[in-house]
Amino acid sequence: AQKITQTQPGMFVQEKEAVTLDCTYDTSDQSYGLFWYKQPSSGEMIFLIYQGSYDEQNATEGRYSLNFQKARKSANLVISASQLGDSAMYFCAMREVGGSNYKLTFGKGTLLTVNP
Amino acid sequence: DTGVSQDPRHKITKRGQNVTFRCDPISEHNRLYWYRQTLGQGPEFLTYFQNEAQLEKSRLLSDRFSAERPKGSFSTLEIQRTEQGDSAMYLCASSSDSYLPYEQYFGPGTRLTVT
Numbered sequence: 001a002q003k004i005t006q007t008q009p010g011m012f013v014q015e016k017e018a019v020t021l022d023c024t025y026d027t028s029d030q031s032y033g034l035f036w037y038k039q040p041s042s043g044e045m046i047f048l049i050y051q052g053s054y055d056e057q058n059a060t061e062g063r064y065s066l067n068f069q070k071a072r073k074s075a076n077l078v079i080s081a082s083q084l085g086d087s088a089m090y091f092c093a094m095r096e097v098g099g100s101n102y103k104l105t106f107g108k109g110t111l112l113t114v115n116p
Numbered sequence: 117d118t119g120v121s122q123d124p125r126h127k128i129t130k131r132g133q134n135v136t137f138r139c140d141p142i143s144e145h146n147r148l149y150w151y152r153q154t155l156g157q158g159p160e161f162l163t164y165f166q167n168e169a170q171l172e173k174s175r176l177l178s179d180r181f182s183a184e185r186p187k188g189s190f191s192t193l194e195i196q197r198t199e200q201g202d203s204a205m206y207l208c209a210s211s212s213d214s215y216l217p218y219e220q221y222f223g224p225g226t227r228l229t230v231t
Contacts, residue, residue: 004158033217043205045159045222052217091158095218101172102211102218103149106158 002027002094004107012113013082020067021077021110023092029053032094034075035104036066039089048090051075082114118142120223122208128229129198136194137226141210148191149220150183152176153205162206165191198230 003026013019025034036048051059051066059066067076079086089111093104121140129135141148146167151159162181163173167188177183180198185191195202205227209220 035219037222043207043225043227045207045209047219047221050217050219093158100166101164102147102220103161103164103172104151104159104220105161108156108158 002029002032002096002105004092004094004105006092006107006110008110009108010111010113012115013079015084015114015116016081018078018080019082019112021079021090021092021112023075023077023107025073025075025092025094027073027094027096029096032096034066034068035093035095036064036075036077037091037093037106038086039091039109041088045091049077079112084114084116087112087114120208120210120221122206122223122226124226125224126227126229128231131198131200131230133198134194134196135198135228136192137206137208137228139191139193139208139210139223141190141208142212142221144214145210145212145221146188147211147213147218147220148185149209149211150191150193151207151209153207153225154203159207162193195228198228200230203228203230 034051038046049061065078089109093106148165150162153159165185180196205225207225209222211220
């Protein structure tokens with residue numbers, strides 16, 4: 001079974017600074033995908049970034065980057081130059097690549113607060 | 117290009133009543149997922165459809181829950197004889213097999229409160 005662990009219930013960061021949100025995962029699969037989603041107070045889950053287990057380079061999307069350390073089974077999200085609008089819940093999720101069901105397994109999330 | 121929509125956004129019902137939620141996925145997406153999110157938790161998988169076929173159901177989905185996706189378009193999730201433990205946010209997501217990495221696009225959710 002797949003499991004995602006996010007050990008930081010809450011994080012605070014000053015505007016314009018960088019912040020790292022931790023995510024570790026557990027799976028026996030060789031092929032898998034890792035996702036980060038943002039959930040503002042409105043409730044909608046917004047896709048941020050994806051890393052495949054066989055991708056050799058860390059994924060980047062604008063101010064978001066994923067620090068993927070396969071041997072340590074970690075997939076930390078780095079947000080650079082934080083903005084007030086980044087305040088939200090952030091969820092790490094995993095998807096099994098093989099098989100036909102691409103369901104996501106989520107962690108419990110980290111609440112990020114960006115201070116002005 | 118419209119996103120995933122869900123209706124209603126909020127539902128308050130009394131214990132024992134039946135409720136039905138609707139999800140309209142992104143039009144070209146063949147996969148549709150339902151998740152449930154309780155306070156302080158991440159979303160948990162309930163069921164998914166590939167086109168009109170319901171291919172997997174979580175053990176979280178008791179016999180009181182039923183989902184349909186007629187003609188592979190919109191989907192409905194019905195809860196019969198609601199219980200207080202059913203209070204949660206119900207999220208719908210859709211994805212396409214045509215575009216890697218098959219990320220799922222979520223709707224705004226339906227927040228159910230059972231009194």
